[in-house]
Amino acid sequence: MEIVIAVAIGVLFGSGLWLVLRPRTFQLITGLLLMSYAVNLFIFIMGRLWVDAPPLTLGDGPPDPSAYADPLPQALVLTAIVIGFATTALYLVVMIGSRGLTGTDHVDGEEGDE
């Protein structure tokens, strides 16, 4: 299972990276989104892969750590998703503003000499 997840993250991040290096703002933001999905998944699996293990449960007596998934990466990934979502939304606004003011969707705000 590890190899499947690793390849999936790699493909996501690689596609994102390629798109980020493209000259149009739409490609750029799509690239950033793909990269942030990849990173979120990456954080998530840093607590190692667990099957059928709850992160936290209420119970009697001291818990047995080996029966639970690591809850911290799950908390981290939630925060990262929220922050990533907010900043991407903000970027979208700037992108639209740039399109309106400069009349082009090139990242330099002007067309190159193509």
Add this chain to the structure above:
Amino acid sequence: MSLPSWMQHLILVPVLLPLLCGALLLPLNESHHRLKYGVNFASVLGLLATALVLMGMADGEQWPTGIGVYLAANWAAPFGIALVADRLAALMLLLAAVLALAALVYSAQRWSRVGVHFHSLFQFLLMGVNGAFLTHDLFNLFVFFEVMLAASYGLLLHGYNTTRIRAGLQYIAVNLAASLFFLIGTALIYASTGTLNMADLAVRVPALTGTDVVLLEVGVAVLAIAFLVKSAMWPLGFWLPTTYAAASPPVAAMLVLMTKVGAYAILRLWLLLFSDEAGAAAGFGYEALLWGGMATILFGAAGLLASEVPGRLAGYGAIVSSGTLLAVVGYGQPALVTAGLYYLLGSTMAMAAFMLLIELIERIRSPGAALLAVTMEAFAIEEKPDEPVGVGIPGALAFLGLAFAGCALIIAGLPPLSGFVAKFGLFHALLNWGPDAAVTPYSWALMGLILFSGLAAIIALMRFGVRTFWAAGAVMPPRLQPTEVLPVGLLLLLCVGLTVAAGPVFGYLERTSADLHRPGQYIDSVLSAPVVPGVAGGRAANVPEVGQ
């Protein structure tokens, strides 16, 4: 010595006060401008006072070992998030408050009114910066970085025009990508060590073996990319000159501070995690920082010589100063860090003053440019800002000339101002860093580069000064308002103060640098910080109570 219980909470004030003020100002619309400005101003003054008190506490006898630890929600470290105020953090808080005060006073005349929510964004920026200085948890550092960056995106676009939005588009894209690297680095560090608390990390790093060391080193290297993008190390700093040149002057002054946040994070992490006691990972990355820093100085110096526009000139100046700091950290000698911190103080304030001054100097060239009618209309702001009519200050041209000369002397590092003292300190440390150690080729290379960057700065600034003040056709004495002159004067006077009081300042910085190079004491203070007994959260911790 015990403290009154409320004093313990002072560490939280630099984060909480701007958060509350910024939130409070959000619902008010721009017609309450005076009120908003007043709240913002009061908050900045509060931050300044808090920073001074914290500095006194860190340097005094109040805290054992001079390190104040605040356990958020009463969770013992390393389980909860700890805020730590030591000498370095207090110093940086003070620097942030001083720059904020200068930028805010400067913005009173016009800039705070050319767009909406300037004051809220300003407060949130301060919250992010202060939080990044205080926090002791890597993921929390990420959160504060994002708060700071989100506010800076808004501030950069403040006074919305085509140049700013073009620069903003690239600045935001670069920083979003850098944030992703921050997350990858954090995740890798957690995977290899199982903790994100910096003190706990420093405890666990020496015990790592085999592949975990590799994983940690990869993680820290990826994390460092995020910091190095902020501090504009070559080749990660191409965004900086364009951004600085596009930002409005008070915002540019705050951006100068933000590059230093990256350098601060590097300094703190490296000296804590990769000290000599760090086992297999000891000394990791120092050489990369040294080479990167030197390349950055070279790049900045070349940029200084090549730039025509004063805004870009200032941007490359900031890159040189960042590069010097990174090289100093990479060199890894306590005495050098002392001088480096002194250099950081002087160069940050001078650079911020220069950012503010540029706009005033530009008025000599084009008197009409002072009016921002277009932006005002674009935002449909009802209340027109006070036009710069009425009596300006007398001797405007003399002031501009003197202030410019002052900035140039500090940035280029010529006597008699603080830039010279800083460079002298750096060279002294480079030449005498051990009782019997020979001066290495690295030292010579670094000294040569610092001298070369000083030369480049003086050539570039002189060229600009001569063209502006002497060779310009008809020089009109511009009309300057007291609120525009005061902050520039204040920052430069502080630099003069730094020079005059170089002895005591160096004393404080030596203690700071000694603390940084004794990570053991720092780690103990954080990990043994007592929880408040009998309060929720305190029960969960199994840390023995220590009498205060």
